[in-house]
Amino acid sequence: xxxxxxxxxxxxxxxxxxxxxxxxxxxxxxxxxxxxxxxxxxxxxxxxxxxxxxxxxxxxxxxxxxxxxxxxxxxxxxxxxxxxxxxxxxxxxxxxxxxxxxxxxxxxxxxxxxxxxxxxxxxxxxxxxxxxxxxxxxxxxxxxxxxxxxxxxxxxxxxxxxxxxxxxxxxxxxxxxxxxxxxxxxxxxxxxxxxxxxxxxxxxxxxxxxxxxxxxxxxxxxxxxxxxxxxxxxxxxxxxxxxxxxxxxxxxxxxxxxxxxxxxxxxxxxxxxxxxxxxxxxxxxxxx
Numbered sequence: 001x002x003x004x005x006x007x008x009x010x011x012x013x014x015x016x017x018x019x020x021x022x023x024x025x026x027x028x029x030x031x032x033x034x035x036x037x038x039x040x041x042x043x044x045x046x047x048x049x050x051x052x053x054x055x056x057x058x059x060x061x062x063x064x065x066x067x068x069x070x071x072x073x074x075x076x077x078x079x080x081x082x083x084x085x086x087x088x089x090x091x092x093x094x095x096x097x098x099x100x101x102x103x104x105x106x107x108x109x110x111x112x113x114x115x116x117x118x119x120x121x122x123x124x125x126x127x128x129x130x131x132x133x134x135x136x137x138x139x140x141x142x143x144x145x146x147x148x149x150x151x152x153x154x155x156x157x158x159x160x161x162x163x164x165x166x167x168x169x170x171x172x173x174x175x176x177x178x179x180x181x182x183x184x185x186x187x188x189x190x191x192x193x194x195x196x197x198x199x200x201x202x203x204x205x206x207x208x209x210x211x212x213x214x215x216x217x218x219x220x221x222x223x224x225x226x227x228x229x230x231x232x233x234x235x236x237x238x239x240x241x242x243x244x245x246x247x248x249x250x251x252x253x254x255x256x257x258x259x260x261x262x263x264x265x266x267x268x269x270x271x272x273x274x275x276x277x278x279x280x281x282x283x284x285x286x287x288x
Contacts, residue, residue: 001054002031004078004113005061006141007070008043015044019068026064028052031083036144040072045144049082074141076113090150097158101165102255104158105135109252109272111154112147114139123273128155131162131262133279136271162262178226180233185241187233189226196221199234201246210245210280211238217256227256228263235266235281240288248279 009015016033023030032049052061061075093111097104108114112126114137124142128135128151135155143151178189178196189197196218204211213234217226231248238246250257252275261268261279268281 001052001056002078002080002082003048003050003052003056003058003061003075004082005046005048005050005065005073005075007046007048007065007073008038008040009046009068009070011038011042011044016046019046019048019065019070022064022068023050026052028056028064034086036146039142039145043071045142046070049078072142076141078113082113090154093154094157097154098161100255101158101161102259103253104130104154105137105258105270105272105277106253106255108135108151108154109137112137112139112143112151113141114272126151128152130155130158130258132265133258133261133268133270135258136269138271138273162259178221180229182233182237185237187230187237189230191221197226197230199230201234201238201241201243203241203243210247211243213238213246213248215248222256225263227260231260231266232264235264235283236286236288239283239286244282244284246281246283248281250277250279251275252277 007019009019020030022028029051030048031051034047036045036047038045050061058075062073065073089111093107096107108128114126123138123140126137126143126148128137137151176191178191181188181190185202186198186200188195188199197216199213199215201211201213213231215227215230215234217230235246248257252272254277257277257279258270261270261281266281266283268279271278271280
């Protein structure tokens with residue numbers, strides 16, 4: 001069984017020897033090892049990909065690392081992709097962003113093994129600024145300084161691509177524009193009497209909670225700017241009803257949310273956790 005393991009070891013010569021010895025004695029094979037600068041003084045962060053006996057659990061790995069003076073140890077099961085060369089993974093991630101910029105949140109989450117919901121009540125956050133939005137990627141294993149720098153570099157790449165797309169101008173919405181119709185807590189787009197897009201909101205569970213927004217676009221009308229139009233309209237309508245913040249949720253691999261938020265000119269905080277992507281958008285300063 002393959003595991004990715006992060007542990008902090010004392011920063012001294014021969015620091016890997018006790019860990020390698022414990023692995024050998026326990027019948028654990030080390031398939032990959034990387035050393036990172038640590039945020040904890042006088043330590044380094046060691047990342048291992050190891051193969052253990054099938055019956056091993058995360059607690060067994062934590063105990064093994066502890067015997068080798070390891071601390072803050074976290075272990076997660078992984079598949080064979082964890083053995084891919086690190087440099088190759090980053091190059092491929094950059095290529096995915098170049099080919100499909102809207103996939104940026106999902107690409108970053110998978111690259112940093114952050115697409116699994118933290119399970120022990122603790123999580124570290126990597127915040128990446130892209131244009132007018134902030135992408136939050138969360139995982140239980142702390143992000144290293146090197147990973148944070150790499151994340152910023154990828155965010156800069158995305159921002160550069162987005163700015164070039166903005167300069168190129170929006171895509172043609174077609175010869176006929178849908179008509180916007182508003183209700184008390186809903187905005188719809190109609191074409192020839194047929195609804196091609198709809199957005200609605202409801203109040204948050206408590207006064208401090210953001211107001212959930214639900215959106216739908218007819219598949220044949222996607223990628224024509226309707227989502228951006230609906231989001232701007234429903235954000236203003238929610239503000240008029242008293243909301244300070246709204247929230248959208250979508251599957252983690254959704255490629256429509258990020259460009260929609262950026263194109264609407266709204267300031268969003270996009271969080272990736274598990275299989276869910278959520279966007280919290282401040283509407284307090286919108287004019288209604």
